[in-house]
Amino acid sequence: MTADSSKPAAPKNADYKATVFLPETPFPMRGDLPRREPLLLERWAAMGLWQQQRVQSKGREKFVLHDGPPYANGNLHIGHALNKVLKDVVSRSQQMLGKDSIYVPGWDCHGLPIEWKIEEKYRAAKQNKDDVPIDQFRRECRTFAEHWIEIQKAEFKRLGVEGDWDNPYTTMAYPAEAQIVREIGKFLMNGSLYRGAKPVMWSVVEKTALAEAEIEYHDHTSQTIYARFRVTKPALPALADAAVVIWTTTPWTMPGNRAIAYGDDIDYVVVRVDAVAEGSLAQPGERLVLGADLADAVAAASGITAHTVLSRHKGAALVGTVTAHPLAGQGYDFAVPMLSAGFVTTDQGTGFVHIAPGHGEDDFELGRAHRIEVPQTVADDGTYYDHVPLFAGRRVYTPGGKTGDANATVTAAIRDAGGLLASGSLLHSYPHSWRSRAPLIFRTTPQWFISMESDGLRKTALAAIDATRFVPAQGRNRLRSMIESRPDWCISRQRAWGVPIAVFVDRRTGQPLRDQAVVDRIATAVEAEGADVWFTAEPARFLGNGYDPAQFEQVMDIVDVWFDSGSTHAFVLEQRPDLKWPASLYLEGSDQHRGWFHSSLLEACGTRGRAPYDAILTHGFVLDEQGRKMSKSLGNVVSPQDVVSQSGADILRLWIVASDYAEDLRIGPEILKYQADVYRRLRNTLRYLLGALQGFTAEEAIPAAEMPELERWVLHRLTELDVLVRRAVEDFDFHGLFTAVHAFCSVELSAFYFDVRKDALYCDRPDDPRRRAARTVMDRVFHCLVTWLAPVLCFTAEEAWLTRYGDGPSTSVHLELFPALPAEWADPALAERWQALRELRRVVTGAIELDRGAKKIGSSLQASVTVYAPPRYAAALNAIDLAELCIVSEAQLVVGPVPEGAFGLAEVPEVGVVTGLADGEKCLRCWRVLPEVSARDAAVPPPAHPHLCDRCTDAVEALPAAAE
Numbered sequence: 028m029t030a031d032s033s034k035p036a037a038p039k040n041a042d043y044k045a046t047v048f049l050p051e052t053p054f055p056m057r058g059d060l061p062r063r064e065p066l067l068l069e070r071w072a073a074m075g076l077w078q079q080q081r082v083q084s085k086g087r088e089k090f091v092l093h094d095g096p097p098y099a100n101g102n103l104h105i106g107h108a109l110n111k112v113l114k115d116v117v118s119r120s121q122q123m124l125g126k127d128s129i130y131v132p133g134w135d136c137h138g139l140p141i142e143w144k145i146e147e148k149y150r151a152a153k154q155n156k157d158d159v160p161i162d163q164f165r166r167e168c169r170t171f172a173e174h175w176i177e178i179q180k181a182e183f184k185r186l187g188v189e190g191d192w193d194n195p196y197t198t199m200a201y202p203a204e205a206q207i208v209r210e211i212g213k214f215l216m217n218g219s220l221y222r223g224a225k226p227v228m229w230s231v232v233e234k235t236a237l238a239e240a241e242i243e244y245h246d247h248t249s250q251t252i253y254a255r256f257r258v259t260k261p262a263l264p265a266l267a268d269a270a271v272v273i274w275t276t277t278p279w280t281m282p283g284n285r286a287i288a289y290g291d292d293i294d295y296v297v298v299r300v301d302a303v304a305e306g307s308l309a310q311p312g313e314r315l316v317l318g319a320d321l322a323d324a325v326a327a328a329s330g331i332t333a334h335t336v337l338s339r340h341k342g343a344a345l346v347g348t349v350t351a352h353p354l355a356g357q358g359y360d361f362a363v364p365m366l367s368a369g370f371v372t373t374d375q376g377t378g379f380v381h382i383a384p385g386h387g388e389d390d391f392e393l394g395r396a397h398r399i400e401v402p403q404t405v406a407d408d409g410t411y412y413d414h415v416p417l418f419a420g421r422r423v424y425t426p427g428g429k430t431g432d433a434n435a436t437v438t439a440a441i442r443d444a445g446g447l448l449a450s451g452s453l454l455h456s457y458p459h460s461w462r463s464r465a466p467l468i469f470r471t472t473p474q475w476f477i478s479m480e481s482d483g484l485r486k487t488a489l490a491a492i493d494a495t496r497f498v499p500a501q502g503r504n505r506l507r508s509m510i511e512s513r514p515d516w517c518i519s520r521q522r523a524w525g526v527p528i529a530v531f532v533d534r535r536t537g538q539p540l541r542d543q544a545v546v547d548r549i550a551t552a553v554e555a556e557g558a559d560v561w562f563t564a565e566p567a568r569f570l571g572n573g574y575d576p577a578q579f580e581q582v583m584d585i586v587d588v589w590f591d592s593g594s595t596h597a598f599v600l601e602q603r604p605d606l607k608w609p610a611s612l613y614l615e616g617s618d619q620h621r622g623w624f625h626s627s628l629l630e631a632c633g634t635r636g637r638a639p640y641d642a643i644l645t646h647g648f649v650l651d652e653q654g655r656k657m658s659k660s661l662g663n664v665v666s667p668q669d670v671v672s673q674s675g676a677d678i679l680r681l682w683i684v685a686s687d688y689a690e691d692l693r694i695g696p697e698i699l700k701y702q703a704d705v706y707r708r709l710r711n712t713l714r715y716l717l718g719a720l721q722g723f724t725a726e727e728a729i730p731a732a733e734m735p736e737l738e739r740w741v742l743h744r745l746t747e748l749d750v751l752v753r754r755a756v757e758d759f760d761f762h763g764l765f766t767a768v769h770a771f772c773s774v775e776l777s778a779f780y781f782d783v784r785k786d787a788l789y790c791d792r793p794d795d796p797r798r799r800a801a802r803t804v805m806d807r808v809f810h811c812l813v814t815w816l817a818p819v820l821c822f823t824a825e826e827a828w829l830t831r832y833g834d835g836p837s838t839s840v841h842l843e844l845f846p847a848l849p850a851e852w853a854d855p856a857l858a859e860r861w862q863a864l865r866e867l868r869r870v871v872t873g874a875i876e877l878d879r880g881a882k883k884i885g886s887s888l889q890a891s892v893t894v895y896a897p898p899r900y901a902a903a904l905n906a907i908d909l910a911e912l913c914i915v916s917e918a919q920l921v922v923g924p925v926p927e928g929a930f931g932l933a934e935v936p937e938v939g940v941v942t943g944l945a946d947g948e949k950c951l952r953c954w955r956v957l958p959e960v961s962a963r964d965a966a967v968p969p970p971a972h973p974h975l976c977d978r979c980t981d982a983v984e985a986l987p988a989a990a991e
């Protein structure tokens with residue numbers, strides 16, 4: 028039978044439709060996934076599928092994908108869906124590979140976003156957050172997180188994500204909080220935890236230090252100034268009476284200036300100003316020291332129309348030079364030394380860098396190296412402290428994040444003091460808070476740090492990176508370069524909703540109290556009562572009898588949430604007996620090199636000497652169909668909830684594996700429509716198999732050795748795919764897995780094997796070895812396909828499985844493993860010959876399509892073909908029935924040159940096909956056109972079943988009478 032839809036005009040006495048074995052299955056063509064998927068979820072819950080899997084896989088090698096906790100503060104977006112489904116595909120496929128794959132979902136609960144929400148509520152009610160008792164405030168944060176955990180849990184489950192949903196972990200569970208306290212205690216006890224004054228990225232709006240991961244870079248227009256620093260102690264005679272010029276984009280940091288940096292190898296010049304434009308702040312005759320490459324640009328920016336280079340010097344020659352602050356005489360009467368620094372460049376500015384040790388990482392380090400005090404000039408609300416001369420109370424940024432009056436006031440003061448050479452503005456990329464979107468400042472605050480060096484943490488972490496597997500491989504260098512260059516880890520936050528840095532500081536020495544018994548008492552209390560206890564109980568309860576509470580300051584900072592999530596390995600992997608430490612895999616978006624992968628690495632290396640994971644897998648981000656970021660304003664947001672309710676979770680899951688997750692993924696209506704088509708084809712393949720296998724039992728099966736070559740070729744392909752599938756699972760290459768399985772379904776099964784075997788399947792007698800072989804192979808194909816697809820299409824695979832095997836209490840494809848295929852199925856020599864046969868077939872099919880298009884024939888079974896080909900094709904053909912292979916009624920192969928006018932294909936150059944009409948009459952059952960049909964009809968007496976071929980006569984006669 029072919030795709031031809033025209034029906035044979037059967038005579039009244041010869042309707043054989045009822046004798047043909049058409050596929051039959053209750054498995055519907057339409058997925059109707061939004062309705063059916065929830066029923067399967069109910070079934071899995073009712074049968075205790077997760078528990079059955081655990082019992083079944085007890086004792087197997089464990090595979091633990093440790094869940095990077097999403098933040099519990101809103102509905103899931105498409106990025107969550109991508110991440111969780113990918114985790115689910117990994118976890119399910121490892122389980123089916125034969126491991127005990129245990130996935131425990133978790134949530135990140137503490138931190139600013141939730142605190143912010145609760146604060147907003149108070150603000151809306153015109154209440155001050157600071158008037159609310161801290162335990163009440165924290166309780167509201169906890170309730171908020173609990174609310175969203177339940178919502179997200181339901182949304183994740185609906186996506187088909189399987190895990191221990193009854194026992195997830197949260198960072199706010201009391202035992203988790205207690206373990207986080209213990210982990211901080213480890214850094215305290217080994218000496219890595221210290222309190223330092225250090226510039227941190229600070230948000231004036233949120234009044235807190237921000238972690239690297241909480242910072243976004245946006246364009247920002249900054250005011251810029253060029254300022255003169257009069258040389259007071261020249262190291263070279265040429266510098267006498269000259270002024271060193273600096274350029275800054277943060278004039279407000281000038282009160283914090285304590286030095287000027289230069290580069291040893293940079294060329295500098297002393298220039299004399301000869302002429303200036305009107306309005307210029309430069310003075311004819313004055314001498315300025317500038318980077319040689321930048322002198323012209325500075326002249327242009329400051330209205331200097333003519334200047335003379337008086338002398339030229341390497342930066343190294345400037346050593347020992349001292350200058351005066353532009354505001355000297357007004358409270359800024361300290362010496363400003365010139366210091367050599369490696370970070371000075373001549374990209375822009377003047378070739379000199381103004382150093383304010385309290386307002387920059389480089390500045391701080393350089394100041395520390397030269398033992399320069401770190402002035403504290405800006406308070407947490409962004410105003411200058413009262414002790415700052417001239418500028419007390421002026422604001423860098425307003426509480427709303429807008430530019431304050433500090434820059435203008437400082438610039439005016441420097442101008443009035445004669446120190447301003449020029450001012451301007453610059454649009455540049457500037458750090459902003461990811462939450463409030465307000466620009467940040469570097470500000471010196473007392474903070475708690477974990478040292479990267481004191482206990483060798485950097486070295487340990489770098490060695491751990493070398494020992495970790497990265498998928499894709501470039502993740503290694505990314506994480507490595509971050510760890511190589513990162514400063515000490517600032518873990519303190521001046522907030523309320525988090526785990527406290529439960530440390531006491533000795534007021535006499537300023538040193539933290541390092542006493543394991545105190546750490547243990549705190550952890551025990553937190554385990555029983557939650558971290559609130561730190562804020563509500565008397566310090567004496569933790570200090571015990573040995574210490575006088577009056578002598579100790581109780582630290583009220585909370586720990587960075589990245590420390591919370593960086594400790595999940597300790598309170599999940601290590602403490603649950605069903606898991607293992609380290610995890611087999613951490614899997615997150617590629618931004619987590621600076622987030623969770625990073626903090627987990629540092630936490631575990633600092634406390635346990637190695638990474639908490641054996642491997643790291645990263646995925647890209649989701650963009651719209653045009654490759655743009657999704658945003659409400661663009662109206663291009665695709666929500667997983669909408670996809671699931673309109674198309675089904677399996678469509679979303681299919682989209683994920685059909686994309687290359689190592690890159691950014693695109694989604695939108697067109698892409699989803701395309702995936703729905705792909706899904707329909709896969710579903711139809713399963714449906715066809717289910718129909719073809721109707722009533723198939725083990726007794727009907729025949730051994731591979733007794734099968735026709737075509738069936739043995741399919742079995743060979745299964746062994747090749749089996750190798751590919753297992754390797755893809757090991758490599759987490761689900762895109763490769765899906766592409767191969769999908770191509771197998773559409774190209775090799777639907778368009779070839781099923782097509783060729785339709786005739787045998789529909790028309791051979793049930794006990795015919797050819798039909799039995801086909802059904803035996805289809806049974807194996809079904810088993811392989813459904814299990815291979817099960818980690819991805821978890822709903823549809825189950826639906827197909829239950830259709831085939833019934834819905835017993837322990838029947839589920841998710842209790843199956845990838846089938847182990849007999850090694851003897853592999854037959855590369857046969858596969859090579861079939862490669863040639865499929866080439867022959869492709870040319871024949873092309874020729875017949877042409878004839879059908881020209882209406883020479885209606886069905887391919889009306890055709891007779893003569894194929895011209897070189898000897899190797901004849902060798903490949905051997906005893907194979909070419910007509911059967913090509914779905915024609917008559918075919919012959921002629922070894923020899925292709926005659927003029929024969930049909931050919933460029934990709935199969937040596938083969939030609941000449942078509943004609945087959946001799947004989949059409950069998951009304953199988954539609955083949957054969958001479959034997961007319962011969963039978965002409966016999967005397969006439970046949971009981973007229974207009975049939977020999978095979979069909981035999982099949983019809985073998986049927987029970989009722990079927991006729």
Ligand SMILES: [Zn+2]
Binds near residue numbers: 951952954977978
């Ligand atoms: Zn027939």
